Amino acid sequence: MTGADNTIDLGDQASFTGLRALGRxxxxxxTWIYDRPVDLDGLRRLHRNLGSGGLLGRRIERSRLPFGRHRWVRSTGPLDLDIATETRPVADVNDWANERGYVPVDPEHGPPWHLGVQPLDSGGAAVSLVVSHTIGDGLAISEAVADAVNGTPRDLGYPVAASRPRRAALREDIRQTVRSVPSWFRAVVGAAKIARDQKSDLAASAKSVTAPVSSGITTPVTPPFVTAVLDIDEWDQRAKALGGTSNVLFAAFAARVGQVVGRLGDGGRAMLSFPVNIRTEGDTRGNALSTITVMADPEKVSTDLTELRGDIKRELAGVDEWTRMMLTPLPLTPLVPKFAVRRLEKMVLKVGKPIGCSNLGRFPAAFNRPDGTExxxxxxxxIEPGLTPVDLERLNGHLFVVSCQTPTSIVLTVTAWEPGEANSKAALADSIRKALAELGLTGTVD
Known part of the structure; x- marks a missing residue:
């Protein structure tokens, strides 16, 4: 494939604009964990293939115009694997993963991702892949990894950086901007309609939140995260017994964790926010996502998933219309100054106590073979490096739950931070065990 349009999607440009405006x-x-030594040659092959094409083999090149559309250009990623020289205990894997999260990535200047290896005292090893969300969402990354493992990375035909002569680039960007002008007017009308339609909801959500007293601490902090591994057959049987599905049980788990850690709104309901995949065949967007929000009763979901199942189904049925509405203002993205993005974040932060729920489902088989073996x-x-206690207080805290499937297991990852709480890994692990028990589930909590 050659000569592909390398203009960045407006949603991805909005992601990049937010990154630059907020500084994070x-x-x-x-993170993969092996009980045996990894094949370093296999991992180097993965590393090369990730950088030789596909959605991870690229980075952003800015427009010559301050209000122009940016473009994708080729990027091979970092020069090599980052292999630790000293071994560490298996119990330290999550601490090591946190450290890898602070190794810089940048979707513009590169590298947009990095791959690290940590030998373990047990004779095994851990492998970590960290990617800028602007470059790809969870599905984009998993597909890129599977293609790289299989040796079939996509050729997107992107040019090398700075391949356009300056004057030619300027003329091309001006022409593109002029063609965009009519969409700006439509976007203004659409944005005004959204503001009117959402005004009452925003006001109600803002009133339901009591602003925490600021700690004044501006040193970056790493919110703790804990993983839980459950038998997939037990999980599916419990979902069926409660009148739901695997996806609905995941939502119920998020709601119960929210209740245990005290992250509920008025009426004792949990505000569950789900990214919804809208990726199509051959899609080159970094982030092909929409969202739905469901208010869940954490008491009811312990014994009956019927109501929650119906609420999720109803929201999913309306996701296409919601997506079209929310995409309407995006043509204005190149015109939005950084100060406006920062102000918009402050407005959004007043809206309730959302619980992020990302159900990644089952990945391609090759995904779990980064070195060529299972x-x-x-x-x-x-993760979001650079967050401080003050930022997290403005966010009204943070709770994000991720679910993945293997052929035999459900893997849950919970990251949490609540203002004024201990925010320790041990406390979070206890909260997860309690939430699982309340749902009639057992698992290995690390």
């Missing part, structure tokens, strides 16, 4: 942005991390365990999580 979300990353996605996958890993014993893996987990996924969303």
């Amino acid at each position: 942005g979300p990353l996605i991390q996958y 890993a014993e365990h893996f987990h996924a999580r969303l």
Whole structure:
């Protein structure tokens, strides 16, 4: 494939604009754990293939115009694997994963991702892949990894950086901007309609939140995360017994964790926010996602998933219309200054206490073979290095739950931080055990 349009999607440009305005942005991390030494040659092959094409083999090149559309250009990623020289105990894997999350990635200057290996005292090893969320969402990354493992990375035909002569690039960007002008007017009308339609909801959500007293601490902090591994047959049987499905039981688990850690709104309901995959065949967007929000009763879901199942089904039925509405203002993205993005974040932060729920489902079989052989365990999580206690207080705290499936297991990863609480890994692990028990589930909580 050659000569492909390398203009960045407006949603991805919005992600990039937010990253630059706030000075931080979300990353996605996958961690695989082997009970035996990894094949370093196999991992180097994965590393090369990730950088030779596909959705991870690229980075952003800015427009010559301050209000122009950015473009994708080729990027091979970092020069090599990052292999630790000293072994560590298996119990330290999550601490090591946190450290890898602070190794810089950048969707513009690169590298947009990195791959690290940590030998373990037990004779095994851990492998970590960290990717800028602007480059790809969970599904995009998993597909890129599977293609790289199989040796079939996609050729997107992107040019090398700075391949357009300056004057030619300027003329091309001006023409593209002029063609965009009519969409700006439509976007203004659409944005005004959304503001009117959502005004009452925003006001109600803002009133339901009591602003925490600020700690004044501006030193970055790492919210604790804990993983839980459950037998998939037990999980599916419990979902059926409660009148739900695997996806609905995952939502119920998130609601119960929210209740245990005290992250509920008025009426004792949990605000569950789900990213919804809208990726199509051959899609080159980094983030092909929409969202739905469901208010769940954490008491009811312990004994009956019927109501929650119906609520989720109803929201999913309306996701296409919701997506079209929310995409309407996106043509204005190149025109939005950084100060406006920062102000918008402050407005959004007043809206309730959302619980992020990302159900990644079952990955392609090759995904769990980063070195060419099957890993014993893996987990996924969303991280945002640079967050401080003050930021997290403005966010009204943070709770994000990720679910992945293997042929035999459900793997849950929970990241949490609540203002004024201990925010320790041990306390979070206890909360997860309690939530599982309340749902009639058992699992290995690390």
